[in-house]
Amino acid sequence: MPPRHFPHPGVASSLPDSVAEAIRQKLIHGELCAGQRLSEAQLAEQLDVSRNTLREAFRILSKEGLVHHAPNRGVSVVIPSIADIIDIYRIRRLIECQALAQSWPRHPAHKRMRQAVEQARQARAAGDWLQVGSANMAFHGAIVALADSERLSAMFSDIAAELRLAFGLLNDPEYLHAPYVDQNAHLLQLFEDGRIAEAAVELENYLVQSERMVLAVYARRVE
Amino acid sequence: MPPRHFPHPGVASSLPDSVAEAIRQKLIHGELCAGQRLSEAQLAEQLDVSRNTLREAFRILSKEGLVHHAPNRGVSVVIPSIADIIDIYRIRRLIECQALAQSWPRHPAHKRMRQAVEQARQARAAGDWLQVGSANMAFHGAIVALADSERLSAMFSDIAAELRLAFGLLNDPEYLHAPYVDQNAHLLQLFEDGRIAEAAVELENYLVQSERMVLAVYARRVE
DNA sequence: ACTACGCGGATTGTTGAGCAATCCGCATGC
């Protein structure tokens, strides 16, 4: 029996999968904005697929929470609400902190953490804040991977994408991402030194702080 | 702005949603067995929908982990592996115990817990073990609901469905479900008495025990 | 002027047919 494969961003076997991935990329790169209506006919032509295929992609994205499907009104990009942000950060604290606290010290995922930190540094040096955001999410994805759970990682991946969508609503990527590059590095340092408990506590603070900042910027934006 | 709605088993706005729900029900009721191939043409005719609509439903179920999509080979019902069982129980312990431990004592979800216990008792009295299984999952869903997180609840719902799929592979529903009716009731009692910490500990033991039993039956079944 | 109504265009929801690509079972041949 072949190992189960959870269809995941990045791998695209079928056309609807790659269409979904293409739309995800458009979301990350700001080509599609939160709240925007996604016309089936228009988007199908733009991506050069049939409406039916696009519809399958919409089902996927809808289940991921990136897109909202209103009966007879089609799909539009989700606008994460304050409640959504709070929800997401609550889950992140629950999952990431547990994953880190219970982690096996020399877990293979620590390589991914290192890579992400390195990538974030390079991207920051290049001023590519989108890339910094990706690297940051990769870092936290690696933390979740410490828990060795496919399903948890899959869920985190969805949540991370939704959070990036929220970040896209804000307009100061440097302010939003820059501080966390060094914090991630420090977290990694603690982890590699085997100071797991300290790392978990720091991660918790980190997440509380991050949530607070996002909510603050978010609230100001509503004006 | 209308509140976000996470498309959930039970509510079906569009046709693909209700087709997905119909298939879920078939899975629960054993009309479709794990590993079974789902022919598009055949199932489409049986459910009286078009192949395209069925395909949309497949995408949903695939994201839920109930169905596996192999390129050019169509979809088949997932066969949960031992690793999947372990994964699921790991997540259950992580999520349910946290949700219970951090719960606000008089949280509205406790009504759902009461209802589920009552329903389980009635179903047990009637010898309807499928219903007992549903009530048991409803009880644990209510525990997760204590965390007040849409996303967590949605994820748990998916996981619970997958677990029921695994239960379907086993053939002794009474042995599988009967012991937990009273344990749930006891858990509820502790919760309502405000003995949250005790309840959380008991839940953890409960889940470890449950996992052990399922894995044991599972391993025996492989012969 | 303001609301209620209703019309018409545009979009979605769903279907059915059609066709290329791929897989699977099976017979053939070595």
Place this chain on the structure above:
DNA sequence: GCATGCGGATTGCTCAACAATCCGCGTAGT
């Protein structure tokens, strides 16, 4: 026994069509 290759069946995807629904807008009525 094993590789080869053929043919039917299935999947992957597209296209076109049509009913149902929504939305904007003009009209009528007060």
